[in-house]
Amino acid sequence: MMNKRTPLQSVTLYALVLALVIFCVFPFLQILSTSLKHPIDWGNPSLIPRIVHLDAYKELLGLMPAKEVDVPASIQRLLDNPALSAEKKQMLLAKFSSGGDVFPFGRYMLNTFVISFITGICSTFLASLAAYAIARLRFPAQSLMANGVLFVYMVGGVLLMVPLYQMSVNVGLASSAGGTIFSLFLIYLIQTLPVAMYMLGNYFRTIPFSLEEAAMMDGCSRVEAFWRIIMPLSKPMLFTVFIYCFVIAWNEYLFASVFLKQYQDFHTLPLALQTLFTSKNAIWDRIMAASMLTLLPVIICFMLANRHLSGGLTDGGVKG
The missing domain is CATH 1.10.3720.10 (MetI-like)
Known part of the structure; x- marks a missing residue:
């Protein structure tokens, strides 16, 4: 017959199993936590976001319309050039937008x-x-x-x-x-x-x-x-x-x-x-x-x- 484990052996075994599970699951929890955090909350070491931020998921799934972001001054000067055609201006602006076109x-x-x-x-x-x-x-x-x-x-x-x-x-x-x-x-x-x-x-x-x-x-x-x-x-x-x-x-x-x-x-x-x-x-x-x-x-x-x-x-x- 197999000898029964002592309480100490059982606690040690369960502790090791729990530590292994946490070690394997922690990276996925970190990924999920970061994906739900607002940019101002990225420095928060806690796995629980202060504010649940779903914009990244909406953007990837096409549930959020594209929006323009800040254009660098050097690019703005190019856009102000009257010699630049409208088509090329649109191509430049397209590189500074966020939405499904950034990452389809x-x-x-x-x-x-x-x-x-x-x-x-x-x-x-x-x-x-x-x-x-x-x-x-x-x-x-x-x-x-x-x-x-x-x-x-x-x-x-x-x-x-x-x-x-x-x-x-x-x-x-x-x-x-x-x-x-x-x-x-x-x-x-x-x-x-x-x-x-x-x-x-x-x-x-x-x-x-x-x-x-x-x-x-x-x-x-x-x-x-x-x-x-x-x-x-x-x-x-x-x-x-x-x-x-x-x-x-x-x-x-x-x-x-x-x-x-x-x-x-x-x-x-x-x-x-x-x-x-x-x-x-x-x-x-x-x-x-x-x-x-x-x-x-x-x-x-x-x-x-x-x-x-x-x-x-x-x-x-x-x-x-």
Whole structure:
């Protein structure tokens, strides 16, 4: 029998767990606090804002009309020049405005969501087919393939970045925005497929093969047994794998910074946030609000994953 913990051991354990949770959660609380603070309150070390300031969120979400800010004297002298055309004056004034045009958050979020969602769907679908073949079928070099799919994780993304970009240039994909996005999608697919196959393969092995045999005895082919038996029983793991692939693509920065650098309208959120941080529009509440809105889909994904992660779906499926 296991010895019971003493009160001192229990208090120590709970204190360590609490300290670890605070250590992990504190950065997110700091981001949320700064995003809600008024500029005059940024020096306040407290996590609780004196006044809740939502202008940054309204600005990013397009709920706040653009407004002009102070124009430097040097720029004002240029604007007073009668030789300057009206079009150029408008271009100069546009650089000194705040609103959705400063940081088009909606566009960047849509870009990120589209490529992440497509990556998650395609990676989950392809991984399910490959994982089933490795888990159930017998063919030459099966063990080598099963172990070799994780080889891609032994090579860092920094080493692959230049060769992959050169390949994209050589085949002509990098010459257009659509080709560049397609190249980025293929890279995300390659990044997520190995672990997706590994996770699904291990899960498929836990499903009794007798369920497929019973289906095939009733006239189903192996393909029909896969779609009618294996896939419905694997919904929790399929959803988890989709969340994993989606989050990997959502947070990816390295390859996006190289492939999408010249196509600003197609920037993803991690790349756009880095660009915002180094621009003249780098205001703390705006940066932190954009960071919180970027984190929100990831938090929702993990909450949904926890909700769908349930075991025992095959319990009782086969009578002893």
